[in-house]
Amino acid sequence: MKTQTIKFKDRNNNYSIVIGNNILKVLPQKIKQVCPKSKKIAVFFDAGVPVKFRKSIAKHLKKYQLSFFNFKGTEKEKSLKSVNLLLNKLFSKNFNRSDLVLSVGGGITGDLVGFVSSIYKRGVNFINVPTTLLSQVDAAVGGKTGVNSSFGKNMVGSFFQPKLVVVDTDFLKSLKKKEMICGYAEILKHAIIKDKSFFNWLKKNTKYIFLKQSKQLIFAIKKSCKIKLFFVNKDVHERDLRMNLNFGHTFAHAIEVKNNYSKKITHGEAVLAGMVLATKLSISKKICNKKDLKEIMQIYKTNNLSYTFKKYENYKEILKLIPFLKNDKKNNDEKINFILLKKIGKTGKPNKYKISINELRKQVKELTQY
Ligand SMILES: NC(=O)c1ccc[n+]([C@@H]2O[C@H](COP(=O)([O-])OP(=O)(O)OC[C@H]3O[C@@H](n4cnc5c(N)ncnc54)[C@H](O)[C@@H]3O)[C@@H](O)[C@H]2O)c1
Numbered sequence: 001m002k003t004q005t006i007k008f009k010d011r012n013n014n015y016s017i018v019i020g021n022n023i024l025k026v027l028p029q030k031i032k033q034v035c036p037k038s039k040k041i042a043v044f045f046d047a048g049v050p051v052k053f054r055k056s057i058a059k060h061l062k063k064y065q066l067s068f069f070n071f072k073g074t075e076k077e078k079s080l081k082s083v084n085l086l087l088n089k090l091f092s093k094n095f096n097r098s099d100l101v102l103s104v105g106g107g108i109t110g111d112l113v114g115f116v117s118s119i120y121k122r123g124v125n126f127i128n129v130p131t132t133l134l135s136q137v138d139a140a141v142g143g144k145t146g147v148n149s150s151f152g153k154n155m156v157g158s159f160f161q162p163k164l165v166v167v168d169t170d171f172l173k174s175l176k177k178k179e180m181i182c183g184y185a186e187i188l189k190h191a192i193i194k195d196k197s198f199f200n201w202l203k204k205n206t207k208y209i210f211l212k213q214s215k216q217l218i219f220a221i222k223k224s225c226k227i228k229l230f231f232v233n234k235d236v237h238e239r240d241l242r243m244n245l246n247f248g249h250t251f252a253h254a255i256e257v258k259n260n261y262s263k264k265i266t267h268g269e270a271v272l273a274g275m276v277l278a279t280k281l282s283i284s285k286k287i288c289n290k291k292d293l294k295e296i297m298q299i300y301k302t303n304n305l306s307y308t309f310k311k312y313e314n315y316k317e318i319l320k321l322i323p324f325l326k327n328d329k330k331n332n333d334e335k336i337n338f339i340l341l342k343k344i345g346k347t348g349k350p351n352k353y354k355i356s357i358n359e360l361r362k363q364v365k366e367l368t369q370y
Contacts, residue, residue, distance in 0.1 A: 004222050008229055010236060013161040017141065017225055021169045021214040024053070024129075027060050034163040035125045037098035040065040042090055044113045046073040046105025049131045050174050057104065057129075064100075067093050073108040075261070078147050080156060086116040090124070100125040100163075106132035106179075107139030111154070114145030118160035128162045131171040133183020133217075134268065137190070137224035140165050142232040142242075159236060167225075169217045180210060181305070182268030185248075187220050189275060190227040192296065193247045196345035198223050199299075206303045243350035247339040248275030254324035255312075265308075272300065272308035277318070277367065282340040284366040285353065292344050293370055318364045322357060336360065 003020035015034070018026060031038065041064045045054055058066060069089055071077065090101070101124055103113035110128050117126035130140035146157020172180070184206070191199040201219075208216035228245065235241040252267065252274030259265050265273075279296055282288035300306045311317050325336050335354035339347055355363075 004218060006222060006225050006229065008161070008233070010233060013143075015162060015164055017165040017167060019136075019167040019169075019218055019222055019225070021218065023166065023168050023170075024056050025060055027057070027166065028063065030164055030166070031061070031064075031100065031127070034127075035098070035100045038064070038100040038125060040067070040093065040095055040099040041102055042067050042069065042093065042095060042100070043102045043104060044069050044071050044086065044109060046071055046109040046131060048073055049105060049171065053104065053131075053171065057102075071105065071109055071112070073105050075108065075148060075153070078108045078112050080147055080149065082112055083116055083119075083147055086113065087120055090116070090120050095120070095124060097121050097124050100127060102127045102129060104129045104131060105135075106130065107135040110135050110140050111145050111157070112147055114143075114160055114162065115147055115157055118145055118158040123160070126160065126162045127164045127166070129166045129168070131168075132175060132179050133172055133221075134179070134186060135183075136167045136169075136172075136221050137183050138186040138228060140167070141225050141228045143236065167221055169212075169214045169221070172212055172217065177210070178266050178268075180212075181272070182266055184209060185268035185271040185275075187224045188299070189245075189247055189271065190224045192275065192341065192344055193244050193339075193347050194227045194230065194345060195223070196343075198227075199295075199344050203299055203302070206299065210303065240350045243337075244339055244347050247341065247347055248272075248278050250274065250325060250336065250338055251277040251312075251321065254321040257324045258321055269308045272305055273312050276300070276309040277312055278338060279341050280367040280370050281338060281355075281363065282342070282348070283370055284363050285340060287348055288341045288343060290370060292341065295344060313368060315364060315368045318367055319361070322360060322364075325357075325360070 003018050003023050006017040008015050047070045101117045103110045117124050128140045130136045143159050143161040145160050146154045149155040191202050205216045209220055231242045231245055248271050252270035255270040279293045335356050338353045340353045
């Protein structure tokens with residue numbers, strides 16, 4: 001059983017992300033290291049994850065007083081109501097701060113359980129075991145936790161780092177293709193914004209990621225986590241540099257809202273479309289070259305992902321997105337704050353490209369010409 005480890009360190013926190021295939025057996029030894037005083041463990045388990053993993057976790061952690069709680073990983077359940085429910089589970093079992101809360105699930109479960117851990121008695125030990133590709137390369141990295149409110153997605157939350165993240169690629173075997181695409185979109189984003197050689201590696205190896213080959217998956221997850229941590233470490237509270245991670249997400253957000261978060265277009269598909277639109281906008285702003293767009297579009301074409309942006313090659317369809325761009329919560333004034341691309345591996349400075357709605361409307365025609 002080979003594992004790869006990435007270390008996170010900032011002024012207040014220090015933890016590891018352990019990555020490998022079939023590695024849940026590392027849990028007891030690692031928990032002993034990072035939470036030596038824990039006696040009780042509450043495992044919040046995403047009901048979509050195959051039950052064999054629940055059995056495996058129960059077996060590996062049999063020395064602890066274990067409580068399992070199944071959780072339905074939907075955006076509707078990622079709510080303050082669920083927060084209250086989960087808090088009450090911990091109170092009823094009389095958990096104290098030296099005990100441990102374990103999240104086993106996708107980004108929804110991890111965000112909710114992380115948030116609950118951050119506020120239960122002002123912070124209880126939290127370990128994240130992400131089970132989707134998106135949560136392994138993105139959601140479980142960086143310490144953002146939270147839930148939705150009637151005013152929008154992820155509107156209530158906290159910054160709270162786990163004691164440990166265990167990424168086991170064995171979970172991905174049961175994951176649907178659409179969910180793999182969601183994770184892949186973030187992997188590709190990380191390469192585009194920071195690492196040209198990783199982008200070149202993806203040109204050759206994307207097909208193996210979708211075939212779920214563990215060697216390539218482990219490499220891509222590790223690279224991806226490292227890139228995300230690079231930005232997080234420099235700017236935990238998302239004042240400037242971390243905003244680079246929003247590349248493609250301003251358009252993606254508009255696409256998702258415009259489609260009422262319909263299952264027809266997933267977050268990852270919207271991000272894939274959004275990155276093409278943001279690259280086109282970068283060209284029309286004369287900071288990026290057409291050849292970079294061509295290279296990006298080629299990777300989509302080779303891996304049958306071009307369907308994600310086809311609709312947004314149409315002038316009217318892009319125009320229709322504009323009213324939905326305005327409500328992005330990262331905009332800190334009237335104009336729309338875009339992360340643009342200079343070239344593959346390098347973005348423009350955050351907060352530098354703020355574009356008014358009128359200016360954007362004028363630019364749409366140009367976006368359809370590339
Ligand atoms: N905290 C952050 O920094 C951050 C970053 C990105 C996204 N997010 C959040 O993450 C969430 C999306 O996460 P996600 O894409 O993992 O979605 P998700 O948690 O909804 O999981 C997707 C689906 O896969 C199922 N599933 C989970 N693991 C599985 C497995 N191993 N096999 C089969 N099915 C499995 C789930 O039950 C669910 O139906 C959003 O709520 C988003 O806001 C957070």
